[in-house]
Amino acid sequence: xxxxxxxxxxxxxxxxxxxxxxxxxxxxxxxxxxxxxxxxxxxxxxxxxxxxxxxxxxxxxxxxxxxxxxxxxxxxxxxxxxxxxxxxxxxxxxxxxxxxxxxxxxxxxxxxxxxxxxxxxxxxxxxxxxxxxxxxxxxxxxxxxxxxxxxxxxxxxxxxxxxxxxxxxxxxxxxxxxxxxxxxxxxxxxxxxxxxxxxxxxxxxxxxxxxxxxxxxxxxxxxxxxxxxxxxxxxxxxxxxxxxxxxxxxxxxxxxxxxxxxxxxxxxxxxxxxxxxxxxxxxxxxxxxxxxxxxxxxxxxxxxxxxxxxxxxxxxxxxxxxxxxxx
Numbered sequence: 001x002x003x004x005x006x007x008x009x010x011x012x013x014x015x016x017x018x019x020x021x022x023x024x025x026x027x028x029x030x031x032x033x034x035x036x037x038x039x040x041x042x043x044x045x046x047x048x049x050x051x052x053x054x055x056x057x058x059x060x061x062x063x064x065x066x067x068x069x070x071x072x073x074x075x076x077x078x079x080x081x082x083x084x085x086x087x088x089x090x091x092x093x094x095x096x097x098x099x100x101x102x103x104x105x106x107x108x109x110x111x112x113x114x115x116x117x118x119x120x121x122x123x124x125x126x127x128x129x130x131x132x133x134x135x136x137x138x139x140x141x142x143x144x145x146x147x148x149x150x151x152x153x154x155x156x157x158x159x160x161x162x163x164x165x166x167x168x169x170x171x172x173x174x175x176x177x178x179x180x181x182x183x184x185x186x187x188x189x190x191x192x193x194x195x196x197x198x199x200x201x202x203x204x205x206x207x208x209x210x211x212x213x214x215x216x217x218x219x220x221x222x223x224x225x226x227x228x229x230x231x232x233x234x235x236x237x238x239x240x241x242x243x244x245x246x247x248x249x250x251x252x253x254x255x256x257x258x259x260x261x262x263x264x265x266x267x268x269x270x271x272x273x274x275x276x277x278x279x280x281x282x283x284x285x286x287x288x289x290x291x292x293x294x295x296x297x298x299x300x301x302x303x304x305x306x307x308x309x310x311x312x313x314x315x316x317x318x319x320x321x322x323x324x325x326x327x
Contacts, residue, residue, distance in 0.1 A: 159219025194235025
């Protein structure tokens, strides 16, 4: 039985990870600024309400643990100040690894994103050694967080593994809900015909990869891409969502430049009204730029094997959304 701490365990991926660890018989503590809820505490999770940049809170959660999973971070919502991204995504990872040095604890598994590569050329599935070229504030702060964690690992000797997930989705996820709702309402507009590629990753496959990384990686600052069985064109993703929802497949498309100009106008109105707009430039970019990765290293070194294909994963996600009355 492992003693684990999950930083950011109240979030979508964190909850799923906690449930998987508890089901194995592991002891789990959660450090989060948000209460984890009765569904996890009733399963035996120890909740610790606090901030990752508070050393006392980190000590309460992490001292004596075998592994600490760091899922804390800011996703870069519309209108979020870059300073908030820097605090959560850049400062916190290095601080955590440094704190661990004096806590008689094991390794840190830090969760980053495949997006640190920046947009990829057509046909490229980036490996872990693909030259990073982050272009958004979110990508830049996540990449800087990787570097901060690696620097702290090299200075402290605390074992470290970095996991870069693909486009994560699944039951419990509200971040991708807007995409599903747009398709459900038949308002989906493809960008450039939907030819860009994403790498859908069902949350349970990511959780499996995180646990494997905690058990099998050497802990010397290795980086692993963890993603679904294959990358897909954006058109295939939204068509699969439409099929699961039982609505017509989206067939309207506009060029990226046109949609970016439209989004810029709508964002300006949103700032005046202090309301998040229905379309943003970042969402247009998400649907027009390619982010795919190779998982060969994780398969070879960790034994990672994603099990949930896109059709089944989307079906389960839509079923959960419907049970919650969200679509």
